[in-house]
Amino acid sequence: MKFVDEVTIHVAAGNGGDGSASFRREKFIPYGGPDGGDGGAGGSVWLEADEGLNTLADFRHVRRYRAERGDNGMGQQRSGRSGRDTTVVVPVGTVVVEADTGEQLGDLTRHGERLLVAKGGKAGLGNQHFKSSTNRAPRQTTSGTPGEERDLRLELRVLADVGLLGMPNAGKSTLIRAVSAARPRVADYPFTTLYPNLGVVSVGPQQSFVMADIPGLIEGAAEGAGLGVRFLKHLGRTRLLLHLVDAVPADPEQDPVADAAGLAAELARFSPELAAMERWLVLNKLDMLPADEREPWKHELVEAMGWQGPVYAISGLTGEGTTALCRDVMARLEQMAAEAAGEEA
Structure with a gap:
């Protein structure tokens, strides 16, 4: 449907x-x-x-x-x-x-x-x-x-615990396929995701969370450019955002640092509340780099972005690093729930 x-x-x-x-x-x-x-x-x-x-x-x-x-x-x-x-x-x-x-x-x-x-x-x-x-x-x-x-x-507005945020072809659909039973469309061209996809990520017994794959954003999304602005409102339901960045873009003219900064600016223009939501940086597609170059490249990107929050390096295609990411996300969601329950009490 x-x-x-x-x-x-x-x-x-x-x-x-x-x-x-x-x-x-x-x-x-x-x-x-x-x-x-x-x-x-x-x-x-x-x-x-x-x-x-x-x-x-x-x-x-x-x-x-x-x-x-x-x-x-x-x-x-x-x-x-x-x-x-x-x-x-x-x-x-x-x-x-x-x-x-x-x-x-x-x-x-x-x-x-x-x-x-x-x-x-x-x-x-x-x-x-x-x-x-x-x-x-x-x-x-x-x-x-x-x-x-x-x-x-x-x-x-879809109900999800975690929202995936990123430019087109950042690998959001590949990641949700790797960690859940959801099967969104994946292809080697942008805008393959035309509507939000939800996947249930199981971490352990009685431990799971819902992840939402939102269509990719481009510059000017807050003013209506591209597909993502139509679905940005869905991210307001989530408790945690995973900001996916294509660490090794196929286009040599594409700059991961500029893409991350531009997407953060679009979030702020669309909704200050959304921009203030907790956001983790996830560097994707590291399988395209030799093993000995991954860690230096990760530190170089993080330093260039001036990122202060949690950082994860993964490969959605091979699944490398996704288990640790999902485990830490689950722990953070449980901590948020405990904090919310304490405030209500």
């Missing part, structure tokens, strides 16, 4: 039913009085998160959702039936934004979580509510109120 991570839909709740203006009519009871029933409440529209979905592709075909209208009230104090609610199932990780105002209405991050996006109209009152000692035959009723109606923009 084609990956779709943003779509606009229209939701409309049901109107409330009108109240009834009715009078009791029975033999031998000439002055029965008002007995008009109330209308039924309109149905509401809900969104519900389902972990069985991983894309918004289904919304390409159906984009309008409406709940039932409440029935009108009837005589003999009979109320109208309330309209049925409509539940729209969306993937876990869906952010709901009102299209007209840009206001975020909710963020569905757990399976079964529900969000009310259009409230049904209130029921109208029958004339039985308006009788009094001075008004024994009221003909007043109230109409049901309209249900809410709005356009919603649904944005799917």
Whole structure:
């Protein structure tokens, strides 16, 4: 199924039913009085998160959702039936934004979580509510109120613990294939990854984390160039970023140091919060260097970049260094979880 991570839909709740203006009519009871029933409440529209979905592709075909209208009230104090609610199932990780105002209405991050996006109209009152000692035959009723109606923009942001960040052909897809069961497309040309891929990395018994492969970024991505800007929002869900750098680019004119600096600048332009997220440097494709040249080349690149954080040298193709990387990532994620639990306590 084609990956779709943003779509606009229209939701409309049901109107409330009108109240009834009715009078009791029975033999031998000439002055029965008002007995008009109330209308039924309109149905509401809900969104519900389902972990069985991983894309918004289904919304390409159906984009309008409406709940039932409440029935009108009837005589003999009979109320109208309330309209049925409509539940729209969306993937876990869906952010709901009102299209007209840009206001975020909710963020569905757990399976079964529900969000009310259009409230049904209130029921109208029958004339039985308006009788009094001075008004024994009221003909007043109230109409049901309209249900809410709005356009919603649904944005799917993948839920992952670790995000892979890098230029096109940095080897992100090769790495996620090496450490997980995910099988993203790999080729010797840029932009082979057209949508995020998720892989579960198993480190040991009861130890695993989810890794996200995001399409590569190029200069000007924050302003809309290339494919990666469309998916940068997915990285905001992650807790740790792995910045992959092609340490031995096939193009001699390509500079790994300049690529790393340019990508960091694009992150800062897109989101200061994303740029401030913890980021580890991963030098990839070291299998293309002789064994005795790898360590000096690694130190040279790190020094030229002025990198201060953790640094790993790996080969996604051969798997060299990936075990240590994944083990340390798992340890850091567990440390983050423990720190978060301590702060909550």
